[in-house]
Amino acid sequence: MITEIFNGLPIPPHFNSPRVGEVWRVPYQIRVQEAKQWAKQYEIQPASQDQLKTCLILIDLQNTFCIPEFELFVRGKSGNGAVEDNIRLCEFIYRNLGKITEIIATMDTHRAFQIFHPIFWINQQGEHPTPATLISVEDIQNQVWKVNPEVANNISGIDVQFLEQYALHYTQSLAQKNQYPLTIWPYHSMLGGIGHSLVSAVEEALFFHSIARCSQVQFEMKGNHPLTENYSVLQPEVLEDFQGGLIAKPNQELIENILKFDRILIAGQAKSHCVAWTIDHLLTEIQARDIHLAQKVYLLEDCTSPVVIPGIVDYTEQANTAFERFAAAGMQIIQSLSLLD
Incomplete structure (x- = not known):
């Protein structure tokens, strides 16, 4: 179950919400000692002991999308969308630290010569x-x-x-x-560049979770094929060339891994593009197997924002329409104040 009660574990004292929109180095060794002590203090068990297996999928929480001065900052309607989303997301992870079994983080990954540059x-x-x-x-x-x-x-x-x-x-x-x-997108998420990296505060939360729960983060790269966009981590936009030759293929291994969990939570950027496309492909897989599986998918609606470029494009309506469709199919729409039971 998931309840809307604001409780759960406390937020560790190292979390500094005003710095979520900045880039900085995570002090790993210090966090290791703190995470171990945190697990001991709050009797947090290793993830391997979870009876209800919960997966948190984080879509493209990279500097390029989530830091205001970077290339494709997801403003959302508020103008500071991705930063506000990540504050709520980090707090959600810390409060539910003992219930999240595994975290999968997708990484948009590009080079200069690609069809959308x-x-x-x-x-x-x-x-x-x-x-x-x-x-x-x-x-x-x-x-x-x-x-x-x-x-x-x-x-x-x-x-x-x-x-x-x-x-x-x-x-x-x-x-x-x-x-x-x-x-045509600006050059972004460039392999080897700082924009490709996870947001520091998110990276820190994932690292803290890894140590406290003895659970390795799974990183999934996407978007590095030069001839197709790859909004969804589960499948590129185009799979074949004009001759019927294979360009790319769905990430079937990841699909199988995700669907084995009892509970699947999804957040990230952007709601109108990579998040919506990933959920859409997951829903297609679910509908091909058993529509009731949709009920174990939870969408953290206040931890994702649509692409909004003032005076140019605003994908808010498309993003909201997609989420309405996902909810109608049986997926659960929740907020970051939710507590995993």
């Missing part, structure tokens, strides 16, 4: 699209945007002719599935 495309003047540009099927057909020929030199086994045909196929595939059109 500006360098991949050029116009007739040789200019690259600016971030937030939407590229449609018609844009490809009318050569408003063309594949940058230099891209082929950075993707093994691919030539320009293939890429040009693939670009049309890719945008058509998104349109046919009624998905968001190809969006």
